[in-house]
Amino acid sequence: MNMKKYAMIFAVLFGAAQMSANTNEAATTTAPAEPNTVAVSTASSGDEDDSAYQIPFKRDDESTKHWSVTTNGFYVGLGVHHNYDLINNSFEVGLLNIAAVNYNSLHGQNLSLGVGIHHRSYSIKRPHMLVRDNNSVVTVGEYPLANIEELKKRSSNLNLWTVQFPLMFSQKIYKKLDITVAGILNWNTFARVDNHYEFDKIENDTRYKKLKQQKVNFDFLGALSWNEFGIYCRYTPGKFFKDGYGPEIKQTWTLGLTIGL
Numbered sequence: 551m552n553m554k555k556y557a558m559i560f561a562v563l564f565g566a567a568q569m570s571a572n573t574n575e576a577a578t579t580t581a582p583a584e585p586n587t588v589a590v591s592t593a594s595s596g597d598e599d600d601s602a603y604q605i606p607f608k609r610d611d612e613s614t615k616h617w618s619v620t621t622n623g624f625y626v627g628l629g630v631h632h633n634y635d636l637i638n639n640s641f642e643v644g645l646l647n648i649a650a651v652n653y654n655s656l657h658g659q660n661l662s663l664g665v666g667i668h669h670r671s672y673s674i675k676r677p678h679m680l681v682r683d684n685n686s687v688v689t690v691g692e693y694p695l696a697n698i699e700e701l702k703k704r705s706s707n708l709n710l711w712t713v714q715f716p717l718m719f720s721q722k723i724y725k726k727l728d729i730t731v732a733g734i735l736n737w738n739t740f741a742r743v744d745n746h747y748e749f750d751k752i753e754n755d756t757r758y759k760k761l762k763q764q765k766v767n768f769d770f771l772g773a774l775s776w777n778e779f780g781i782y783c784r785y786t787p788g789k790f791f792k793d794g795y796g797p798e799i800k801q802t803w804t805l806g807l808t809i810g811l
Contacts, residue, residue: 620652621645623666623716625782627806634799636690638675642784642804644668646716646732646771646811658722668712668736672790672799679706680743680797682758688796693747702748708799710763710790711740716771720811726777730811734769741790762795764788773811780808 623646629639650664674680674690681691688708693701718732743758767788773780783805790799 616654616656618652618654620650620662620664621647622650622810623647623808624810625806625808627782627784627804629672629802629804631801631803632672632799633801634797636675636678636797637799638673640670640672640802640804642668642670642806644712644714646714646718646734650716650718660718660720662716662718662720664716664718666714666716668714670710670712670802672708674706674708676704679704679745680708680758681745682743682761686760686762686795688743688758688761688791690797700749703753704747705745707744708790709742709744710738713737713739714769718771728775728780728811730771730773730775730780730782732771732773734771736767736769738763738765738767762792763790764792773808775808775811778810780811782806782808782811 624644625646626643628641629637632640644667646666647662647664648666650662652660652662654660677693678690679693680688682688693704714737715735716732717734718730720728720730722728741761741763743756743761745756745758747754767786769784769786771782771784773782775781783803786800786802786804788800790796
């Protein structure tokens with residue numbers, strides 16, 4: 551009876567020892583899984599570092615890519631030559647490219663096609679002023695008083711607003727020194743005559759709209775720039791008005807300054 555009792559106790563202890571050994575073996579077998587998991591995570595982290603994902607709207611270095619969309623070419627200039635004797639001077643301002651598709655060769659050449667805005671104003675010599683009749687014909691007239699000296703702050707200006715489409719080519723010639731040439735298609739959307747004078751401390755303003763300006767013409771532009779600042783020359787060979795609807799204003803040369811061309 552005692553022998554059976556001892557045998558049962560021994561069997562229970564042996565079974566417990568066997569279960570403990572199996573448990574330790576399972577733990578030993580699963581233990582290496584942790585380094586494997588870390589290794590897999592490390593590999594995933596490396597894959598993310600090598601991926602092509604970029605932060606949205608992040609600006610890349612323009613010298614490392616061929617194609618881009620740009621905004622550039624703010625300018626302001628003064629007319630230096632006009633074919634029409636009664637023009638006193640002219641002034642222009644604009645942005646060559648509100649938006650342009652630009653191709654960079656990565657070797658110093660850039661080619662772009664874009665859309666921009668342009669405004670030009672011609673000032674008429676005193677004592678003359680421009681007037682428009684009911685047939686939209688603009689002619690040179692006189693101020694309303696015979697004694698012109700009684701009028702103060704006299705001015706007569708011909709204004710033109712344009713949507714322009716420049717095709718531009720730029721070449722880097724030395725470090726940050728660039729030369730640019732462009733052919734510009736102009737869509738002349740709106741023109742107006744603005745007359746102003748003061749008499750007996752009363753200011754008088756007259757505006758004439760619905761002019762018959764040329765709707766489409768072409769300009770040529772050349773510029774030299776250093777580190778975003780430069781000078782430019784612009785030539786307008788075409789006429790301002792359609793034939794028979796105003797003075798023959800054409801062949802305008804303008805010199806000015808550019809920023810960010």
